[in-house]
Amino acid sequence: MATGSDSVTIHNVAKVAGVSISTVSRVVNDLGRVAPSTRRRVEMAVRRLNFHPNSRAQALSRKRTDTIGLIVPDFDGQYFSMLMEGAHEKARANGMHIMVLKAKGTEAKIEAVTHLCSGGRTDGVILMLSEMYNEVLEGVGNINQPLVVLDQDVNLWRLDNILIDNKLGAFEATRHFIAAHEVSDLFFVGGSENNVDTTERALGFADAIRPMGLDAEGRQFFGDSYSYDEGYRLASERVFPLIAPGQRYGVVAGNDDVACGVIDALMDKGIEVPQQVGVIGFDDSYIAVHRRLKITTMHIPTKEIGRVAVRMILDRLSGRAAEPTKVVLKARLIVRESCGCGK
Amino acid sequence: MATGSDSVTIHNVAKVAGVSISTVSRVVNDLGRVAPSTRRRVEMAVRRLNFHPNSRAQALSRKRTDTIGLIVPDFDGQYFSMLMEGAHEKARANGMHIMVLKAKGTEAKIEAVTHLCSGGRTDGVILMLSEMYNEVLEGVGNINQPLVVLDQDVNLWRLDNILIDNKLGAFEATRHFIAAHEVSDLFFVGGSENNVDTTERALGFADAIRPMGLDAEGRQFFGDSYSYDEGYRLASERVFPLIAPGQRYGVVAGNDDVACGVIDALMDKGIEVPQQVGVIGFDDSYIAVHRRLKITTMHIPTKEIGRVAVRMILDRLSGRAAEPTKVVLKARLIVRESCGCGK
């Protein structure tokens, strides 16, 4: 059906319709006044020639690419998928596209942002930042495009910013053990102590157990990373020795991977999970519902992060937003089985 | 450090260096002959002004965007992440970018391809196709860009094509039960019977059990979809009644999700997995190693698919490739615990 062979330009349409190219442009973009009869003739020509405006020329002329850059440290995991989902949805709904770049480490991130912004490859950039944000943002320097930073509080930099309230999330997870299960003691098993998420979550945990007269000291265990193996190791070596028979305990894990490791380690040691020790994870990742024991976890509204990030860029592009905005999203407790509820 | 305020053009550089813009272009792109002294002056000016060629203008002039479109039906799951990983890696290594589009359903896919190709938003497109490929490819019509189709054999369409040998994969999985475990009977639990992957895998399964004198009839069970719940249901209702005590069985599942469902269902019925019934999954997804019983599964080289897809587009763009190419990649058995090995 389509006539193949590309490159039918606005000039061709103009010639066929017997008008000037500016008239074609006005018809196609639906602006300015055009006589109904002229409009009809142009539309006819557009259809007949199967004209599609050359987006490269449009980009040059309009000084924008209708593209938003999304820079992430990694493609795997629930987080990226959901972020992508939200960002893509919002972007497409506004005629924009998403260009994805992976950048791990400070240097790579600086390079990625610069690469996208400098030549005007994008109209705005969403940057997922983990540690070392100061170095990255310094390296990026004055950017000429809207930049939204995810996951790190970059207050000082006067940038749009989206955060998850990790502290509150961990607080609520811990509170669930205290309020809904009669635990006598609680533990936090995290990822790396250098990871900001972990430290915030640990803080929320500490806040929640304090009213019980418990001190965080000796109840928080950190490892190398957010991983199944670290969870397994920490639970075997640190948590297990503290479990006394006849008592009920709660473990708040740094994320779902760690939670899985913790559960399996305790089970391997002969502890009954969740009857004797309940476990709550973090992130509500895919694995939380794909195990025999469904994991109670804190859901992070990652899709919403993606949506909001794109909205922020759109707002800034359209001049709607004036001041840098910080949006803090709440994590939500999803009660399943591993805490001891239900089953 | 960067002077902010964008829009320093090649003209500015030319003026500062005291040369013409064509000379600047030749220096920046490192082509043609330029006197060493001139080169030095230009490079100096470039650095001083912090000049970055406007990529929009480049795109218009060069008639390419250095962007490859990646159209997928879904963002979640291992498959997308790994595909992205491979495609991004190969693309960036060749100065190209990846623009991601989600399109579910025939109409949406046609629209996505057309949208990307027609206005020259991309230089080539990778299209992940599930069912109904004829409708999609017909709707797309004559395209003016390299198009690589994944996962569906589109031989007739004279397009570049990447496939996984599902039949062989299932054959090997089944053979493993026969060769390494002394099973007396085997079952295949798949997703939907309309899914091409499923039917191919079922075929491989049938081929493998035939030499044992077993017939596929009554040994293959299909459900609505590739899901945990379907696996659980089919295992409870169809497989479990066929299990006799004292015998050893093997189940080849349509994918890892289904495998998980099968395992949990059988365990819930009191069957010993993997001692009495071994299970092998498909896809080597994340969940395969994040359960208590590690799942033996067929690894699909998804990252490689991404790499090869980009390479194909690059080859076609550079005119290296002449004829449409079909690449068939093999799935690989990853032996873990659920088949009965190891543990």
Added chain:
DNA sequence: ACTGCCAATAAAAACCTTTTTACAACTTTC
């Protein structure tokens, strides 16, 4: 009937490169 205004459209400028063509100023070559 003339000025002034408005609607509809055309013409031209701008966007910023890359690439082709043109042109000097030197080197060779015979």
Added chain:
DNA sequence: GAAAGTTGTAAAAAGGTTTTTATTGGCAGT
């Protein structure tokens, strides 16, 4: 020492839009 080739650079064209400015014809007001 003139014709032919080389080298380094400038000028101009091309790429396809959008947007601004100009132009035309028709019509109302006086």
